Amino acid sequence: MAETEGARTEVLERKRALMEELAKSTTISSSWPVPVTNETCSAPLRECNTKEWLISVTNGTCSAPLGECNAKELLISITNQYKNAQPLICRAPELLCKDEKSAKFFYPEVVAIGPYHRCKANLKLAEDHKLAAALKFTSGRCIHEFYNKVKNVTAQARACYADKFELTDEEFACMLFFDGCFLLHFIDCCVKKKMEEFTMSTHLHGFIRGDMFLLENQLPFVVLDALMSLKQVKLDDFFLSVIEKARPYEAARAPYHLLDLLRTKLLGPPNDGQQAGQGEPNLNTFRSVKELREVGIKFRLSESHHLSDIKFHPGIVCGTLSLPKIVIDDLTRSQYLNMIALEMCSGSAGDYGITSFAWFLDCLIDRAEDVRELREKEILINALGSDEQVAELFNEIATDLAPDYRAYVQVLTGISDHRKAKFKVSIFRFLDTHFSSPWTAIAFFAALVLLALSVIQTIFTVYPRS
Known part of the structure; x- marks a missing residue:
């Protein structure tokens, strides 16, 4: 029994030494806890699924051998996968919605874009206008060409949402098609300064522009890209009107959606x-x-x-x-x-x-x-x-x-x-006090002159001319 306990202790000591070496050779912060207890690893580490092993280590349940796994390369690989992951279109975080004053800024007021708000009664008015916008946007070409373009990317677009929706592929494709045409027709009218061609009332245009940039009201850019492959829309010109005096800037990657594009153009390179x-x-x-x-x-x-x-x-x-x-x-x-x-x-x-x-x-x-x-x-x-x-x-x-x-x-x-x-601060405050305006400067020099005259008068008083 004593030998068993001694062997187990020796193994645990080797584990601790190994984890210390891994911590030194990788980008793991020293503050990251790596639990090694009697219930954790107790065998030499050879072949393993290193990603699963790292997850099990953080949970304190590792029992797989590590062997010659290069933990540094693995961590870099996992980090790169995380960095390259596309943020999904999702509900606004609870942290931001807990304040009622802020919560209302995540919900559309006029038009629902995408699946999250499509059934709300107060947004039904825009649904008929989506049909009119689709007919106007696709005029000059067969509408089925545009629809087929969207249908081809439906599966890719569905994967861009964090939630699952009880819509058939056909229903999902129709929603994407009409919402995409609505957005692009609105943008096209703004750029060409032909808002009279847009069927919704003028007083609603500002609300529509606001609804376009809500997280829960986004359409995957792959849908807009598919539609614009048949009809070009000058998105850059539109964003120049949205962002005051912003310089044109092309990001290194394709945007995820319009809100992401707005953010990228605001921040710049x-x-x-x-x-x-x-x-x-x-x-x-x-x-x-x-x-x-x-x-x-x-x-x-x-x-x-x-x-x-x-x-x-x-x-x-x-x-x-x-x-x-x-x-x-x-x-x-x-x-x-x-x-x-x-x-x-x-x-x-x-x-x-x-x-x-x-x-x-x-x-x-x-x-x-x-x-x-x-x-x-x-x-x-x-x-x-x-x-x-x-x-x-x-x-x-x-x-x-x-x-x-x-x-x-x-x-x-x-x-x-x-x-x-x-x-430096003292010099500034002195200059700011006495030279912040012409009048303070004049007053300062006048005071200097009076001081000099007073000194001269004192000298002549003490040492009168003989």
């Missing part, structure tokens, strides 16, 4: 702006635009208008924070919340660009005076209403978010270093 840095950022760097301005950090419009283009430029006395143009209107809250929801979906590979941007703006904007400062620098365009409403918008959007703080580590480090330079 990864190397266009701030790159994720190494190390932990200082999250206590600042609390508002006003606070930054008081320590000599000025604001200016960045060269591009992509949301990723945020940079800090140190100076001899003053620092400069460059920000992209930010347009705030009635659709901003809905679009940001749904893009954040998209980033929370499984398969987004930890890309939290919009989430991080919303968090950064929340750091900058605390009160209405912060909004006013950005407006005066022509960085923020307020088409929503009062400055108080804009401040409230970002304060509410950023609630309970988990951004990637590393996205702005270089900016936050630059701001922190500037604030720590007490001599």
Whole structure:
């Protein structure tokens, strides 16, 4: 019995040593728990399904031999599979819907696109208009050609949804066809400035544009691509009208759907702006635009208008924070919340660009005076209403978010270093106090002259001319 216990202990010690070597040779964080107990591995590890083995290790139930498995290559392979996974079209996360004020921004108001909201009574009005839109969009060619294109990708499109729907392939194909024609006909009319050809009332067009960019109201891009193979629609021109002064940008991959395309075009290329840095950022760097301005950090419009283009430029006395143009209107809250929801979906590979941007703006904007400062620098365009409403918008959007703080580590480090330079800050405050306007400058020089005259008078009083 003693020999058995001794052998078992020896095996466990070898397991612990092996796991320590694996932890050193792979990308597993030291904080990742790898339980090794009397109930876990107790045999030499040779041939195994390494993916299943890793899963069983994390669950504390591993009993398969590992042998010569290259854990580092396996982890890289699994990570790459996760990164390459397409985020499925799904329901908005419960975390974002728990607030009633935000929950309503995930549901369509006029038209249902896709299977999630197709049976809602308040959206039935648009169904007849989908037929009219399909007839107009396919005019000039046989409508069956368009339908067959969609039918060929129905199985691929169905796989893009996280949920299963009790629709036959024929019903699913019909839904995709009419919804796709409706979207593309609306976009085509917008681009050609022929909205009179769109059958729904003009006052509903703004609501339709909002419904197009809801996570639960998306159509797989493969459907739109199939329809556009027979009739071209200028999507880039449409997005230039949606995104204020955005530069054209072609992503390295095909979009998943229109909401994903909007997000990609807003953020811009990864190397266009701030790159994720190494190390932990200082999250206590600042609390508002006003606070930054008081320590000599000025604001200016960045060269591009992509949301990723945020940079800090140190100076001899003053620092400069460059920000992209930010347009705030009635659709901003809905679009940001749904893009954040998209980033929370499984398969987004930890890309939290919009989430991080919303968090950064929340750091900058605390009160209405912060909004006013950005407006005066022509960085923020307020088409929503009062400055108080804009401040409230970002304060509410950023609630309970988990951004990637590393996205702005270089900016936050630059701001922190500037604030720590007490001599620079003191010089700025002196100059700001005495030279912020012509009148303060005149008053300062007048005070210097009076002081000099007083000194001269004192000298002549003490040492009178003989």
